[in-house]
Amino acid sequence: AAFKAVASSKQVAVLVPTTILAQQHQRTFEERFEGFPINIAAVSRFQSPGEIAKTLQGVKKGTVDVIIGTHRLLSRDVSFKDVGLVIVDEEQRFGVAQKERLKELSTSVDVLTLSATPIPRTLHMAMVGVRDMSVIETPPEDRYPIRTYVVEYDQQLIRQAILRELARQGQVYFVHNRVQSIDYVYSDLAKLVPEARIAIAHGQMDESVLERVMLDFYHGEFDILLCTTIIETGMDIGNVNTLIIDNADYLGLAQLYQLRGRVGRTNRVAYAYFTHRKDKVLTEDAEKRLGAIKEFTELGSGIRIAMRDLEIRGAGNLLGPEQHGFIASVGFELYCRLLEDAISELKGEEKVAPPDPVLDLQIDAYIDDGYVQDPAQKVGLYQKIIALDSLEACDDLEEEFQDRFGDLPDAARNLLQVARIKVLARFLGLGSINVRGNRFQLKFLEGLAIDANKYVALHGKYRGRISYRHGRVGQLLVEKDKDDQQALAFLAEVLAACLSE
Structure with a gap:
């Protein structure tokens, strides 16, 4: 899609949620478009202010064909000469106001959103016809479903899971989504698995240190990456095939699915452990989320996860900023029917249907x-x-x-x-x-x-x-x-x- 847009003398904006993903996309675009006269640039916190200013000037003049960036692309000082396509990757990580800001860039801009687990509002918009939806159901070759376990936190179970992965020369993600207490978890892990090399990564670290840690882990310098949900998007390391999530009941359904997708990216069987504290009484929604992640383990089940999320959280507000919630005033069925009628009318489709007796x-x-x-x-x-x-x-x-x-x-x-x-x-x-x-x-x-x-x-x-x-x-x-x-x-x-x- 991006290639066709650039070939038609239009600019392309690729919006991603994290700097790591921006780097990954830049490498991919440069590899795919190698040999073509297409200028690709990126803006994120890994670039200096001078580099960013130079890139934005090129975007304004039209010398940059494809611009890849994080939320920096949404700033008011970013202007395009002639943007034709906006691609939003990991769409569920952005708010309504942020996505609508992109549409302000041009009245005739096409928007392509990508997500394994679209948020309820977006999925509902596709289901009622406001947006078109395509589902990619065929997984890459030689992939296996991830073996998923929802269990109480048990130190011996965690130790066995880590040692099993290390025994096959693999690596482990250990997700603890609290920066304040991540150092305590590091101490506990070091005592539990003294033979493992452990690194910490989270979003509050200095960007140069974070980049160094990620690269060292990618090159196998560490066995365990103790991190927050910063790895949710953009991490593609084939050697990591065990995922352990601490306090999984605090995370959303789409987050859990995205995190599970960080493992099992090669022909090895991968394991995912979603843990919660012993004897803890889970909320009804938390039980539903953990039940869904355990139920949908086959490859390509993101759309079903998203449908379950829509059931649990509601469809949100089509004309407002709420991306989930239930339409309480008129009822969901009536809301959908009114919405479908309005869309058909705007499309010029005449619905000649006799009224219900x-x-x-x-x-x-x-x-x-x-x-x-x-x-x-x-x-x-x-x-x-x-x-x-x-x-x-x-x-x-x-x-x-x-x-x-x-x-x-x-x-x-x-x-x-x-x-x-x-x-x-x-x-x-x-x-x-x-x-x-x-x-x-x-x-x-x-x-x-x-x-x-x-x-x-x-x-x-x-x-x-x-x-x-x-x-x-x-x-x-x-x-x-x-x-x-x-x-x-x-x-x-x-x-x-x-x-x-």
């Missing part, structure tokens, strides 16, 4: 607690029933009910029959179906009525059991049996006959 059939139709015990599953099934839009979909859902929960009780069977009736009523142009005495009263939408010839055929077929009243709003009266199932079956039969005659 209002049904008041005075019949027991629900999912019994004894049939489906889990409330979350029950809500999911009700949502599926609401979304039914064809008789085939109704039949498929009934099969799913029977396959998952066994034979349907009467109330659940009635519920699916009501769903079929609603589908038929929508196609027929009915506005409502109510009960009037011992009959169902079917009212057509204004301007619609049953064809005279069709009614003659129906009246002959169901003599004495149906009647029709003309008027501004046409009404069809259908006999209601005392038995609920028979009453619904006959109503569905009459509706189907109205459509087929």
Whole structure:
């Protein structure tokens, strides 16, 4: 994408969250574009103020084709001659205001965001059509799923895990995300594994010292890198295949997944240990996060992790800065529907769909607690029933009910029959179906009525059991049996006959 943009005489901005990742991208771009007249530059804290000023001048004049940088790119003193593409790597590490700042650079700029675990707001925007989404599901060759363990912190387990990695000449990441207490953890690790060479790395270190530590670890000078989540992005060291995270319950789901992705980057089997303090009572959300990271271990499962994160945290605010949270005032389903309608209208897509008929059939139709015990599953099934839009979909859902929960009780069977009736009523142009005495009263939408010839055929077929009243709003009266199932079956039969005659 960047090459095509530069070939079209446009500039490309690549925004990354860390200086380490900026360096890595600069090397990759220079290797890939070697032999082409493309000028690539980077701005981060590893460059001197003079070098940065010179680079930004080149960006303004148009002599720099691809600029790679951290949050420094978002500064007001950065201006482009003609930017055509903005690439945001590790998109989940940036806030809404930061990403919107990039769009201010040009009204016609294309934005490509990359993330293994998109934040709830971004994923939701893709799901409802505000953004396009592509999923890369094929992993590189000779990769194995990372063996993942969620355990209480145990010193002997940690020692065994480290020694096993050292025995195969490998290295270890030990993540402790508290700079204030990282030195105490260093002392404990040194006592626990005295034979290991340990280095410390965190974001508050001097950049030259941090760079030196990272390079030494990359070249195998140390066995264990005791660090904060600074390694979350940009670290690509094939020899590191054991990850231990201290107090994993404090980290977010996307963070946990990104950290786990730092190991298992070669054809070796990798191990990840997510630990929490002994006898600690975890919060409900922490349990869900750790359960998800343990459940989704196969390669390329980032999108499912992101979907679970969306479930746990909510979709955030499309028009505001919140990147997660639930739409409390109108409800999530209604919010999505309103959003989809607005997007379709802006795209010029006409949605000619008849309104849903209002049904008041005075019949027991629900999912019994004894049939489906889990409330979350029950809500999911009700949502599926609401979304039914064809008789085939109704039949498929009934099969799913029977396959998952066994034979349907009467109330659940009635519920699916009501769903079929609603589908038929929508196609027929009915506005409502109510009960009037011992009959169902079917009212057509204004301007619609049953064809005279069709009614003659129906009246002959169901003599004495149906009647029709003309008027501004046409009404069809259908006999209601005392038995609920028979009453619904006959109503569905009459509706189907109205459509087929």
